[in-house]
Amino acid sequence: MKWTGRFAGYNAESFRRDCLSGLIVGIIAIPLGMAFAIASGVKPEYGIYTTIIAGILISMFGGSRFQIGGPTGAFIPILFGVVMQYGYENLLIAGFLAGIMLVLMGLCRMGGLIRFIPRPVTIGFTTGIAVIIFSGQIANFLGLRDIQKHEDFLSNMKEIGMHLSTVNVYSVITAGICLAVILITPRLFPNVPGSLAGLVISSVVAALLFEGKVATIGSTFGPIPSTLPSFHFPDVTLERIGQLLVPAFTIAMLGGIESLLSAVVADGMTGTRHNSNRELIGQGIANMAAPLFGGIPATGAIARTATNIKNGAVSPMAGIIHGLVVLLVLMLFAPYASHIPLASMAPILMVVAWNMSERREFFHVLQSKTSDSVVLLVTFLLTVFTNLTTAVEIGLILAVILFVKRMGELITVHKVLPDPSSKHAKVRPHMVTEGHDCPQISIFTVEGALFFGAASTFEQSVMRTLQHRPKILLLRMGKVPFMDTTGESKLASVVKTWKNNGGMVLISGIQSQPREVLKRTGLYAYIGEQHFFDHTGDAINFALARLDQNRCAGCRHFAFRECAGLSNPELSPKQANPDMHPAHQV
Incomplete structure (x- = not known):
């Protein structure tokens, strides 16, 4: 057998x-x-x-x-x-x-x-x-x-x-x-x-x-x-x-x-x-x-x-x-x-x-003095003084709330500009200052899951820029691994507000899961397939070609390499940008 x-x-x-x-x-x-x-x-x-x-x-x-x-x-x-x-x-x-x-x-x-x-x-x-x-x-x-x-x-x-x-x-x-x-x-x-x-x-x-x-x-x-x-x-x-x-x-x-x-x-x-x-x-x-x-x-x-x-x-x-x-x-x-x-x-x-x-694990978690310590202590006390059902239910709910809070705090939204001192003009947050910030293009790097616990932080960070009436919003989303429907809703709100104010939204480096969410909800088509880019450099070149050059004239922010020529059209391309590069590599 x-x-x-x-x-x-x-x-x-x-x-x-x-x-x-x-x-x-x-x-x-x-x-x-x-x-x-x-x-x-x-x-x-x-x-x-x-x-x-x-x-x-x-x-x-x-x-x-x-x-x-x-x-x-x-x-x-x-x-x-x-x-x-x-x-x-x-x-x-x-x-x-x-x-x-x-x-x-x-x-x-x-x-x-x-x-x-x-x-x-x-x-x-x-x-x-x-x-x-x-x-x-x-x-x-x-x-x-x-x-x-x-x-x-x-x-x-x-x-x-x-x-x-x-x-x-x-x-x-x-x-x-x-x-x-x-x-x-x-x-x-x-x-x-x-x-x-x-x-x-x-x-x-x-x-x-x-x-x-x-x-x-x-x-x-x-x-x-x-x-x-x-x-x-x-x-x-x-x-x-x-x-x-x-x-x-x-x-x-x-x-x-x-x-x-x-x-x-x-x-x-x-x-x-x-x-x-x-x-x-x-x-x-x-x-x-x-x-x-x-x-x-x-x-x-x-x-x-x-x-x-x-x-x-x-x-x-x-x-x-x-x-x-x-x-x-x-x-x-x-x-x-x-x-x-x-x-x-x-x-x-x-x-x-x-x-x-x-007992060893119990005291080890308590000594960590983290949110896990709170979950542990609450679950333990409720088990002893009430009943197991209540303890597990409240323990799980508390754990979820604290987890969502931690995840929400992990998302970062930074306004960035190219750093000419870096090898490929990588974009950096420190390049954005009061005297060095393009009035027409706002670039944001978003890092972290865009879900219900973090979506409001994302929306508020981006919408603060709208008061300066920039023409183009570029979102770098290569480090957004996940997006839920709340995140999509907040992104849709930003996109619609930007478009209603006569602007344009570009997205670079978006990962497969968020891309699929946008396609299922129709936001991908609303933004326009031509406004999605694999690389930020391509998106910046696309944006620069669509600037209002009347607003560029006389601008002294010089946020991009091309800005010197756009600010003073009488200069030759070589004079305006002696370090000309065929494309941004950020």
């Missing part, structure tokens, strides 16, 4: 490596799946179901060879908010709708849009999510009792403060043991998953020494079933769809961003290239299927994907095996999971939050 595509060159050795990697990642995924589910406000087994179903389907249908999918920390604030506001059943519907949206995004080839999300926005909301996850585990770490969970950060912090007197020493010891093992294990036993070792050791200690004194999964959520739930299609109504469209869109957007970021990380580690649109479709299929078996939304998990690669994965088979490993563990060891203390789960999520916080 000949393998093609993502399985090209696949053989028995590849399968062995995939089995080893899948086994390791599967073991790592089990405590994470349960922890993410608990933090999201649902039963721990729902995280296991998601790991199995979504993990297998993302590997089968996704666009990355190495992607490991499942529940992730990034989803915790969103899912917790949906559960608090709408309930678990509606969370399943929101996840299903998000899956449909992801499939549509992939079919519409929107996978490449990830590169347009500014880095300060992603760092801001990722760090904000990390703060929410970390702070959300303080109560379990300390074993606080009678805690009421709220949707907003400040209310949860107030709740913790009000119940600090209920600290459970046994929970703190259990959590401390788990945290210590998680931190020490990678140094002593690099190949052993620290989260699993911490979970097992702290659970055993709690069972032997603190039985009945710390809250467990079983005492809080009941026993974990050892089988997958039966197929169940949620009760979908138009009213529910209307209520859940915004949460579903938020889940879809975050899922798409996280999965594509994870795929990019995998590409960087392996030198491969993922298919972003296929990845979105795969994520969509997984998120449509998982809710049908009680699973919560899933996406690509960066840490587990990196672990998959580091342990020698070759193909998507590793991700499929990882899901099968979790299924096998569920069937064989589910009863034992009920004895896991909640205090043992807290350090796992705290470490996840710490690792995902991107």
Whole structure:
């Protein structure tokens, strides 16, 4: 059998490596799946179901060879908010709708849009999510009792403060043991998953020494079933769809961003290239299927994907095996999971939050003290104190506004004249002075994109010259790479005003994109094809031949080489211009 595509060159050795990697990642995924589910406000087994179903389907249908999918920390604030506001059943519907949206995004080839999300926005909301996850585990770490969970950060912090007197020493010891093992294990036993070792050791200690004194999964959520739930299609109504469209869109957007970021990380580690649109479709299929078996939304998990690669994965088979490993563990060891203390789960999520916080990048951007710092800080604060949807929306809007402002400031419009001291009489801004400026020809060099954020600057700079009633306007546009309809409108306004005052507009060096815009709008024809030149020198020669020589007589500006002869027609051409050149080469 000949393998093609993502399985090209696949053989028995590849399968062995995939089995080893899948086994390791599967073991790592089990405590994470349960922890993410608990933090999201649902039963721990729902995280296991998601790991199995979504993990297998993302590997089968996704666009990355190495992607490991499942529940992730990034989803915790969103899912917790949906559960608090709408309930678990509606969370399943929101996840299903998000899956449909992801499939549509992939079919519409929107996978490449990830590169347009500014880095300060992603760092801001990722760090904000990390703060929410970390702070959300303080109560379990300390074993606080009678805690009421709220949707907003400040209310949860107030709740913790009000119940600090209920600290459970046994929970703190259990959590401390788990945290210590998680931190020490990678140094002593690099190949052993620290989260699993911490979970097992702290659970055993709690069972032997603190039985009945710390809250467990079983005492809080009941026993974990050892089988997958039966197929169940949620009760979908138009009213529910209307209520859940915004949460579903938020889940879809975050899922798409996280999965594509994870795929990019995998590409960087392996030198491969993922298919972003296929990845979105795969994520969509997984998120449509998982809710049908009680699973919560899933996406690509960066840490587990990196672990998959580091342990020698070759193909998507590793991700499929990882899901099968979790299924096998569920069937064989589910009863034992009920004895896991909640205090043992807290350090796992705290470490996840710490690792995902991107703290170095966060402080690096802040220290730059640029507009990116503002975008980062606003996105971070809104993520923590409001919600992710608001944070991303305002963060993106702010980033766009600041980007447009920066781009608008980059455009330069300089009035220029030839510099006779340069080799080919290149035009320079410094040549234009009060006593040295042609009254009939105004030459402007325009540099930068002529778009809505800069078009007014261009128009105002050029129109100031009109008060001197020059006959000809020459625009040097060789350094205008882009023009939008607003830029075209402002240019059209200048051209029409100039023509209405009896003048003429010439354009030199225009690039292909602005030229096409002018042709589509009809401005190119209005200006006249004969008024477009490849070189400024040709345009100047054209303009000089059409001057009002009566205005030239007696002029002492001498802006061009030819001006001496035009100012005093009695001089011979050689006398008027001893350095005659057949054409300007500017």
